[in-house]
Amino acid sequence: MKHLSADRRMIKIAMAAxxxxxxxxxxxxxxxxxNDDQGARNKIxxxxxxxxISMAGKFRNFGLPMNDLVQEGHIGLLEAAARFEPSREVRFSTYATWWIRASMQDYVLRNWSIVRGGTSSAQKALFFNLRRLRARLAQGDRxxxxxxxxEEIAGxxxxxxADVQTMDARLSGNDASLQAPISSGDSDSGERLDLLASDTPLPDExxxxxxxxxxxxxWxxxxxxxLNDREMKIxxxxxLSDDSATLEELGVDLGISKERVRQIETRALEKLKMALVAKAPALAVMH
Structure with missing residues (x-):
């Protein structure tokens, strides 16, 4: 209650300024x-x-606390005051409006859903204008x-x-916890998480x-x-190594030609195949 009273008091003071x-x-x-006059900045x-406060009222339909919107807008206002260039002879309210709106929009995008939406300028425009455009088109004679x-909204x-369809689906439904219970009759029969399909193999697999x-x-x-020692080494x-050695490298290491290394490797692979087939006859069918 103290927090709420402080917020109301701040709004009352602001409206009386x-x-x-x-x-x-x-x-x-x-x-x-x-002169880096902080008092002058705060007074502005x-x-x-x-x-x-007026702009915060335009974002109330997103279901976020008014006080939080005002606080976010205040951050944007201070940012505008810090960046304002009086030499440009533009009214501060005109300049500050952009910073206030941008700060509130970022807050809405961060908190409206646990699923992070797009942050590009086009995605922001879609998020904040989709409902308005949809309502306007619905009121027409067509x-x-x-x-x-x-299609008209996309244009x-x-x-x-695809972006319009995806955003419309997001705005049409609320977030739901995967731990939310699923009721079946008079008793809970599990959680939403239990209904998600798993890509992992079954336990027996x-x-x-x-x-x-x-x-x-x-095997x-x-x-x-x-295999003998030289065949095993080759x-x-x-x-069997992540960094496979070349025939030439092994030839230098063993003191033989790379052609001889190739011959030994071929013979060793034949011996392995014969030993594997003898151990598991089914492999003979596979090969």
Whole structure:
């Protein structure tokens, strides 16, 4: 309640703050720029807080707290005051409006849904104008299908039809927790998470894969036992290593020609194949 009272008090003070004449506004802005006068900056900001409150009312339909919108708008207002250039002879309210709106829009996009939406200028325009354009088209004399309405909105905002359809679906439904219970009759029968399809293999498939992998490893280790030391070294370097050695590199290491290395590798692979087929006859069919 204290927080709520403080917010109401701030709004009341803001609405009572006097308007600034153009000359006074320019003088305060110049004092802030030339002398880093924080009081001058704050006075400009406070005089325009009613602009923040007015704009916050335009974002109420997104279901976010009014007080939070005002606070976000105040941040944008202070940013505008810090960046304002009095030499351009533009009214501060005109300049600040863009910063206030941008700050509130960013807040809405961050908090309206737990699913992060697009942040490009086109996506923002779609998010904040879709409902308005849809309502305006629905009030016309034409009886538009959803497809035709989406096409007109896409053309008006310069975005793709798919973007309009996706955003319309997001705005039509609320977020739902995956841990929300699913009721069936008089008792809960699980959570929404239980209904999501899983891409992982079934438990029996996982166990089967583990058993098959272990069996193949045993077969390979048994077959490798039929190789001599030089054959083993070549097979490990050429076939069982992440960084496969070249025939030339092994030839230099073993003191033989690369052609001889190739011959030994071929013979070793034949010995492995024979040992594997003898251990598991089914492999003969596969090969």
């Amino acid at each position: 006097p308007y600034l004449a153009r000359s006074e506004e320019q003088a305060l802005a110049q004092a802030w720029k030339d 900001a406070m005089a325009h807080m009613r602009l923040v 009886q538009l299908t959803a497809q035709a309405m989406h 008006a905002l310069g975005v793709s039809l 996982q166990v089967s894969d583990i058993i098959d992998t272990e069996r193949r490893r045993d 390979l280790n048994h077959a490798l036992g039929h 097979i490990r370097a050429r076939r």
